[in-house]
Amino acid sequence: MTDEMGRPMDTETATLLEQLLRNDIQLSVADDALRYDGPEEAVTPDLLERLRDSKGDLVAWLTGTDPTGQVEQRGLPAFNQQELWHKDRSAGAPVVYTVAQRWQLSGPLDTAALRRAVNWWLAAFPTLRSRFTSVAVSSGGHQPILETLAAWDQALPVTPVADAAALEDAVWRIVNEPIPLHRAPLWRLELFGLDETEHVLVWTVHHSICDGTSMSRLRDRLVAAYQAFRDGTEPPEVPETISPIDYARSQHRDHEEGRLDQLTDYWLDRLNGVDLDLDFAADRPRPGRLSGRGDILEFSLSAEVLTRLRDTAKRLDSTLYIVALSAYVTMLAEFTGQNEVVLPISQARRTSRSHAEAVGMLADRVPLRVDVAGAEDFGALVRQVGHRVFEAMDHQGLPLSLLIPRLPTRQRPVGAFPTALFTLLDGFETNPTDRELAIRITPEAPVGTARMEFYCFMSTDETGLQGWLEYSTDRFDRPTVQAWVDRFTEILTAVA
Incomplete structure (x- = not known):
C-alpha cells in the first residue's frame, strides 16, 4: 500500500495513523526521533506500544511527506472535504472544482502594501496554508489527511501585459490550470499590470478548502489588510474561531459518539x-x-x-x-x-x-x-x-x-x-470600497x-x-x- 506520494505504508500503520488523527495526536520527527503531542487521556499504554512498533514506518512517512518540517497540524478532513477530495481524484477534468475571481483594480496601487497584506492573510487563516495527503486504510481505498503548514513568504510579482487580449490569455491560463491537492497552497494570486493605474488580480482557489462564505470573508480581510498597510497601520484583528482541522475533528466526534x-x-x-x-x-x-x-x-x-x-x-x-x-x-x-x-x-x-x-x-x-x-x-x-x-x-x-x-x-x-x-x-x-482604488470583482469559471x-x-x-x-x-x-x-x-x- 502507498500514500499519496507513492511511499509504502502497511495497513496496520495506516490504521494507527488514522486513530492518532481522530484523537488529535500530532506526530513530528526531531533528530530521527518520533515525537508525539496530544491529549493526555488519549495516549494509552497500548497506543504507546503500537507507536514504538510502528516507529520506523511513521518516521519514514513523516520525513517523506514533510521533509522540511513545515506541517503544524494534521487531521481528518471534514466529511464534505473528503467527498470533494474523492471526486477530485476521479474527475476527468482536473479544474472542475476550481473557483476563481477577477479583481479589476483601477487607480494607484501600492504593490508593496498588497504583498504585505497577502502574507498577513496567509499567516492569519489556516485554510490558506492547507493541503491534503492520504494513506491506504484497512477499509480499502485511501483516507485523505488534511495538513496545515507553517506560514511562508508568498511572492506577488506584477506581470506586465501588453493589451487586453494578452490579459485575457493570461487569465484563461490561470483559471484553467489545475490545483494539485497535495501541493500547498491550494490557491493562487497573480497580479497583472496594464499600466500604472490599471491592474488585474486573479484569485483561484480549490473548493475543498473554501466555501462561498469564506471567499467573501477572505476577500474583505485582504482588502482591509491592504488598506491598513498602505495607510501605515495594522490590519483589524481576526476574530478567534475554530480551525478547519478542529472543525472536522468535532464533526467526526459527533458522528462516532452518536450525536x-x-x-x-x-x-x-x-x-x-x-x-x-x-x-x-x-x-x-x-x-x-x-x-x-x-x-x-x-x-x-x-x-x-x-x-x-x-x-x-x-x-x-x-x-x-x-x-x-x-x-x-x-x-x-x-x-x-x-x-x-x-x-x-x-x-x-x-x-x-x-x-x-x-x-x-x-x-x-x-x-x-x-x-x-x-x-x-x-x-x-x-x-x-x-x-x-x-x-x-x-x-x-x-x-x-x-x-x-x-x-x-x-x-x-x-x-x-x-x-x-x-x-x-x-x-x-458587493464590491469592496476604497478611497483610492475602484475595485470590481467578477467570477471566472474554468x-x-x-x-x-x-x-x-x-x-x-x-x-x-x-x-x-x-x-x-x-x-x-x-x-x-x-x-x-x-x-x-x-x-x-x-x-x-
Whole structure:
C-alpha cells in the first residue's frame, strides 16, 4: 500500500495513523526521533506500544511527506472535504472544482502594501496554508489527511501585459490550470499590470478548502489588510474561531459518539419513499461516472422583472430566493415528469457561536423534498418551498455523504449526488470600497467543465438578474439546455 506520494505504508500503520488523527495526536520527527503531542487521556499504554512498533514506518512517512518540517497540524478532513477530495481524484477534468475571481483594480496601487497584506492573510487563516495527503486504510481505498503548514513568504510579482487580449490569455491560463491537492497552497494570486493605474488580480482557489462564505470573508480581510498597510497601520484583528482541522475533528466526534443519530432519523423519515435521482429527459443516458466535461449557458432578466419578482416575494410573505427556487423546481418537475423533486440546497453551517466566524470549507447541502404536483398554484408552491427550507435549516448538521448510504438501496442515487443544484446570491457580492482604488470583482469559471449534471447559479446587480447554467455535456446538448433556460426565464417572468 502507498500514500499519496507513492511511499509504502502497511495497513496496520495506516490504521494507527488514522486513530492518532481522530484523537488529535500530532506526530513530528526531531533528530530521527518520533515525537508525539496530544491529549493526555488519549495516549494509552497500548497506543504507546503500537507507536514504538510502528516507529520506523511513521518516521519514514513523516520525513517523506514533510521533509522540511513545515506541517503544524494534521487531521481528518471534514466529511464534505473528503467527498470533494474523492471526486477530485476521479474527475476527468482536473479544474472542475476550481473557483476563481477577477479583481479589476483601477487607480494607484501600492504593490508593496498588497504583498504585505497577502502574507498577513496567509499567516492569519489556516485554510490558506492547507493541503491534503492520504494513506491506504484497512477499509480499502485511501483516507485523505488534511495538513496545515507553517506560514511562508508568498511572492506577488506584477506581470506586465501588453493589451487586453494578452490579459485575457493570461487569465484563461490561470483559471484553467489545475490545483494539485497535495501541493500547498491550494490557491493562487497573480497580479497583472496594464499600466500604472490599471491592474488585474486573479484569485483561484480549490473548493475543498473554501466555501462561498469564506471567499467573501477572505476577500474583505485582504482588502482591509491592504488598506491598513498602505495607510501605515495594522490590519483589524481576526476574530478567534475554530480551525478547519478542529472543525472536522468535532464533526467526526459527533458522528462516532452518536450525536448525529437524531438528525439521521429525521432525514430518513423526511425522504421516505422518494427517489433522489432526477430523471432528466436528457440527450444521452447517465454514465456510471461523469467525466467532468461541461459547458455554461448565460442568461439574464431585466431590472424591471427583478423588481416585480421582489414584489411577488413581498406579496407572498417570502423572499426572492424562495420565489426563484420555486420557479426552478417547477422547471425541473416539467422536464423530468416527476411529481416530487428532491433538490439539495447549500447551507453555510455556521449556526453555532464557535463556527460563526470560521473560514474554510464548512458548507454542505441539505435535501429539499418538494411536492410540486400537490401545490394548487404557484403561491402555494412558494409557501411549501419556504416551509421546507426553514425545516431544513432547523435540521442541518448531518453531512450528506453520511445520509446517502443510510437510505434504502432503491432510493439511492444511481450516480453522483446531487444531479442538480440552485444558488442565488441576492446583494451578497458587493464590491469592496476604497478611497483610492475602484475595485470590481467578477467570477471566472474554468472552460469546459461541470461539477454535476445541472447547476444554476444566479446573482443580482443593478441591471437585474444574472444567471449561469452549468451543465454536463456527457448528458446534454446545448439546444436542450437552451430550451430549459428559456422555460425557466418564462416561468420567472410569468410569476413576476
